[in-house]
Amino acid sequence: MKNTKKAIFFSIVSVLLIVLFVAMTQLVTKFKLEETKIETTRTKIKILNSLVKDMEDNYFEKIVYVVSKNAIMGLSNYYYANDYETIDKPLDIAMADVMQDGILVDSYSVGHDLTSSPEHIEYRYTVEGIIEKLDNIYSKLGLEINELTLNITPGNVEQIDPWTIRVEADIVYDFIDKEKIVSWKGLATRTVDISVIGVRAFDMPNSPAKAHNGRIIKENWIVDQDPYTEPSIYGKLSSRYPVSPDPTNGICTPEFDRNGGTCDVDTE
Amino acid sequence: MRRKKITNKAYIFMMDGMFAIVVLVIGLLIIMSTKPYATNEIQVSMVSENVVGLLSQVKIIDLCDGCKCTNAKLKELCQNSEIKNNESTLLGYFGELYSFGDKNHMITDLFSNLSNDLYRKDLYGSEIKIQNITLYSDSGIGTSRNLISRKKMVFGYYEQGNGIVEFWGPYNVEVNTWEK
Numbered sequence: 510m511k512n513t514k515k516a517i518f519f520s521i522v523s524v525l526l527i528v529l530f531v532a533m534t535q536l537v538t539k540f541k542l543e544e545t546k547i548e549t550t551r552t553k554i555k556i557l558n559s560l561v562k563d564m565e566d567n568y569f570e571k572i573v574y575v576v577s578k579n580a581i582m583g584l585s586n587y588y589y590a591n592d593y594e595t596i597d598k599p600l601d602i603a604m605a606d607v608m609q610d611g612i613l614v615d616s617y618s619v620g621h622d623l624t625s626s627p628e629h630i631e632y633r634y635t636v637e638g639i640i641e642k643l644d645n646i647y648s649k650l651g652l653e654i655n656e657l658t659l660n661i662t663p664g665n666v667e668q669i670d671p672w673t674i675r676v677e678a679d680i681v682y683d684f685i686d687k688e689k690i691v692s693w694k695g696l697a698t699r700t701v702d703i704s705v706i707g708v709r710a711f712d713m714p715n716s717p718a719k720a721h722n723g724r725i726i727k728e729n730w731i732v733d734q735d736p737y738t739e740p741s742i743y744g745k746l747s748s749r750y751p752v753s754p755d756p757t758n759g760i761c762t763p764e765f766d767r768n769g770g771t772c773d774v775d776t777e
Numbered sequence: 778m779r780r781k782k783i784t785n786k787a788y789i790f791m792m793d794g795m796f797a798i799v800v801l802v803i804g805l806l807i808i809m810s811t812k813p814y815a816t817n818e819i820q821v822s823m824v825s826e827n828v829v830g831l832l833s834q835v836k837i838i839d840l841c842d843g844c845k846c847t848n849a850k851l852k853e854l855c856q857n858s859e860i861k862n863n864e865s866t867l868l869g870y871f872g873e874l875y876s877f878g879d880k881n882h883m884i885t886d887l888f889s890n891l892s893n894d895l896y897r898k899d900l901y902g903s904e905i906k907i908q909n910i911t912l913y914s915d916s917g918i919g920t921s922r923n924l925i926s927r928k929k930m931v932f933g934y935y936e937q938g939n940g941i942v943e944f945w946g947p948y949n950v951e952v953n954t955w956e957k
Contacts, residue, residue, distance in 0.1 A: 560928070568930065575932070634944045647930075706936055706938070726940060727939055
């Protein structure tokens with residue numbers, strides 16, 4: 510009887526020890542799982558952080574360049590196709606219009622889609638087009654784009670030399686990871702110098718023939734000389750009416766007649 | 778005599794209890810000592826960082842003075858007028874070549890050539906994919922236990938003196954590095 514009691518007592522103690530051990534093991538395993546989960550999330554955030562940093566350090570500037578150049582080239586093509594009669598607002602305002610989605614709003618508030626046929630602006634290199642592509646790439650990496658807008662403050666586009674237009678743009682961004690744990694919000698300002706090569710330009714704004722001369726600017730164009738006849742490319746793309754010559758920023762076609770001092774060349 | 782017997786039993790129970798506690802503590806220590814596996818401290822991580830760092834930060838102009846390049850393959854490409862924008866990073870240049878559609882072999886050759894100077898091919902391997910297309914891959918990716926994958930996005934443009942302006946991308950680039 511005594512031995513049986515002892516055996517039952519030992520059994521109970523053993524079972525209690527086993528239960529205790531199992532419970533503690535379960536607890537530790539749960540703790541470990543949580544720790545692994547945290548470590549995985551930490552690694553994931555690290556990767557996304559580097560993606561966003563990469564975007565801020567390298568790609569915002571490229572986005573501003575590509576979108577701005579696409580807009581300037583597209584506007585010059587559109588103006589050329591319409592005999593330059595559609596120039597309705599200064600270049601910086603027109604750029605701000607078309608950069609987002611390719612739609613130019615005229616002074617009657619009518620929108621002209623420059624991305625539709627005939628395509629003057631490549632839609633995939635407008636802000637909306639780039640967002641679509643980025644969204645596609647980033648969603649595979651676990652990042653969602655809530656907002657990405659590019660704003661040009663009027664007056665922040667200027668011709669700095671005959672070959673270059675400087676654009677300053679603000680980028681507002683809001684990215685969030687797919688699990689909605691971390692988000693990245695911010696405002697970045699980027700300044701880019703855009704080459705006018707590839708842009709169409711009419712040569713002689715004071716001449717009635719201007720509308721027919723929309724040659725594409727190439728490397729072999731030459732800087733206007735005294736007596737000056739040419740406005741800057743910024744000036745030309747900002748008004749359908751004659752603009753005063755810009756003594757420091759005008760460029761002429763290669764056939765520039767140095768003796769006659771005119772840039773007027775009407776044929777390609 | 779009976780009192781001594783009880784004392785002995787108490788000692789045995791106490792020792793038994795202590796032994797059980799020691800076993801439990803050792804067991805718990807063993808379980809707790811297993812840390813989540815993190816690869817960022819190991820060498821392959823540094824190799825991966827080197828490869829991606831070189832590709833995404835070094836510009837062609839840093840490696841070439843005109844067409845005098847420190848890398849033979851880059852020199853060859855430059856002499857064949859295959860470099861349109863020397864301000865581009867190497868990764869950007871890969872993206873530009875990829876945009877042509879028929880120049881992927883140039884990416885393969887150039888990456889193969891560059892990687893020879895970046896890591897020991899007998900110890901490590903690497904692979905580059907653009908838009909999920911494998912353009913270069915060393916052997917051993919299937920058998921490696923340590924692999925680090927890094928992803929980047931590239932896009933850009935090139936302009937030529939004759940007025941041609943082309944935009945390309947964005948493309949996703951994946952660089953995998955592993956220990957053999």
